[in-house]
Amino acid sequence: MTVWRLKKGADRRIRSGHPWVFTGELAHSAKEVAPGEIVELRTADDHFLAYGYAHPTSQICFRKLSSRSKEKDVLSVDFFQRRLQSAFEHRRAAGWSEFSHRWLFAEADGVPGLVVDSFLTSEQGWIVVVQASTAGMDKVLPNVFSALEELGTQRGGLTVVDAPSSKSRVMEGLKIGEKRVVFGQVRDVYDSDFRFLDDVSLRVDLAHGQKTGFFLDQQWNVHLLKQALKHSFKRPTTPVRILDVCCYVGQWGAHLAAALMSEGKTVEVTTIDTSEAALSFARHNVSRYAGGVEALCGDALEILGTLQPESYDIVVCDPPAFIKKRADLENGLRAYTKLNRDALKLVKPGGIFVGASCSGLVKAEDWRTVLCDASLKSGRVLRHLYLGGHGPDHPVRPEFPEGEYLKCFIARADVPF
Ligand SMILES: C[S@@+](CC[C@H](N)C(=O)[O-])C[C@H]1O[C@@H](n2cnc3c(N)ncnc32)[C@H](O)[C@@H]1O
Numbered sequence: 453m454t455v456w457r458l459k460k461g462a463d464r465r466i467r468s469g470h471p472w473v474f475t476g477e478l479a480h481s482a483k484e485v486a487p488g489e490i491v492e493l494r495t496a497d498d499h500f501l502a503y504g505y506a507h508p509t510s511q512i513c514f515r516k517l518s519s520r521s522k523e524k525d526v527l528s529v530d531f532f533q534r535r536l537q538s539a540f541e542h543r544r545a546a547g548w549s550e551f552s553h554r555w556l557f558a559e560a561d562g563v564p565g566l567v568v569d570s571f572l573t574s575e576q577g578w579i580v581v582v583q584a585s586t587a588g589m590d591k592v593l594p595n596v597f598s599a600l601e602e603l604g605t606q607r608g609g610l611t612v613v614d615a616p617s618s619k620s621r622v623m624e625g626l627k628i629g630e631k632r633v634v635f636g637q638v639r640d641v642y643d644s645d646f647r648f649l650d651d652v653s654l655r656v657d658l659a660h661g662q663k664t665g666f667f668l669d670q671q672w673n674v675h676l677l678k679q680a681l682k683h684s685f686k687r688p689t690t691p692v693r694i695l696d697v698c699c700y701v702g703q704w705g706a707h708l709a710a711a712l713m714s715e716g717k718t719v720e721v722t723t724i725d726t727s728e729a730a731l732s733f734a735r736h737n738v739s740r741y742a743g744g745v746e747a748l749c750g751d752a753l754e755i756l757g758t759l760q761p762e763s764y765d766i767v768v769c770d771p772p773a774f775i776k777k778r779a780d781l782e783n784g785l786r787a788y789t790k791l792n793r794d795a796l797k798l799v800k801p802g803g804i805f806v807g808a809s810c811s812g813l814v815k816a817e818d819w820r821t822v823l824c825d826a827s828l829k830s831g832r833v834l835r836h837l838y839l840g841g842h843g844p845d846h847p848v849r850p851e852f853p854e855g856e857y858l859k860c861f862i863a864r865a866d867v868p869f
Contacts, residue, residue, distance in 0.1 A: 490505055557847060566582070666701065709738060724750070796832050832866065
């Protein structure tokens with residue numbers, strides 16, 4: 453195994469648990485390794501630090517797989533089985549394993565560059581979507597599939613889909629490709645009903661849908677908002693009106709409608725998205741739970757300007773990541789402010805507003821500023837009901853702040869006092 457040494461004093465971060473090494477921290481060049489090669493990392497004076505995989509041209513030249521010197525079988529089938537098992541136990545302990553959830557979340561679960569999302573079908577067990585975003589993970593995908601096949605047999609069988617769809621693959625010299633079924637029940641991948649939190653059933657096309665097919669990260673925030681609903685809209689005289697901005701397949705609208713309708717309230721949902729394909733799933737999913745559904749296809753900012761101010765009881769605003777690189781920060785924050793300002797104008801005074809951002813480069817403090825500007829400009833005051841973010845299937849590691857990307861402010865929106 454290739455051995456790399458750090459410069460003197462450059463081991464502090466990795467010793468504190470952080471999983472990355474940058475090229476400037478190495479005592480030598482990173483250029484000699486093959487992309488994804490397993491490397492043993494040592495201090496300047498030759499003490500073992502970690503096993504990981506390396507890349508000769510990436511700025512992050514080493515990603516940690518294990519800090520235990522005895523765990524020499526990193527990236528083997530056994531290694532992936534242990535990581536899958538440990539991740540599963542974490543989710544089970546959190547009560548987050550019996551419905552669709554993220555099974556592996558990259559660095560947080562000890563598998564940098566690898567995401568595994570698992571979806572529970574109504575009749576055919578689990579479908580898991582595997583997404584490798586680095587050369588190190590891409591080359592060992594057969595081991596990931598074998599580990600899943602063995603664990604799947606114990607869980608009654610599962611279908612595995614390879615999703616080479618992450619945009620960051622390009623930086624590692626990898627191609628972006630179509631999703632494909634590796635093994636299992638092909639039929640269910642294209643158009644199936646899956647079971648989510650609180651037994652809500654949503655139809656999704658995992659093969660052609662965005663990212664791994666679904667945005668599992670918002671399920672936690674949906675769960676939080678549902679807690680607030682238990683105490684809101686106690687005696688509505690008219691239907692509860694919900695606006696789901698950037699709805700994808702309508703998970704917010706469907707969940708909120710299901711919760712409110714189960715308490716005997718009538719609900720009308722308006723959904724907005726640029727994707728006609730996503731919107732047709734949203735129409736189907738939301739209409740299963742709500743009394744009325746309106747699906748508006750187009751740019752959210754344009755559509756928001758055409759809607760009646762102060763006409764919705766709940767507005768959820770969950771746009772795509774506006775900021776993908778540092779150079780986008782200023783323009784992206786301005787775009788977030790505008791969108792949230794216009795969405796806030798549509799909330800009835802005393803209604804509920806959800807403002808989310810999945811841009812990792814937007815830090816909690818930036819998000820606070822965006823919401824502050826948006827509420828000032830829309831003539832609203834926001835008081836939080838829940839500060840959302842990552843659920844237990846997208847664990848946050850305190851030593852790895854780079855893994856925390858999702859912010860979600862769930863608030864009551866009043867007129868200023
Ligand atoms: C982060 S996803 C939203 C996820 C969704 N709210 C959920 O919880 O599943 C962003 C969505 O915004 C849509 N989108 C992208 N640009 C848009 C725009 N300018 N106007 C409206 N929707 C847009 C995408 O098609 C995608 O469905």
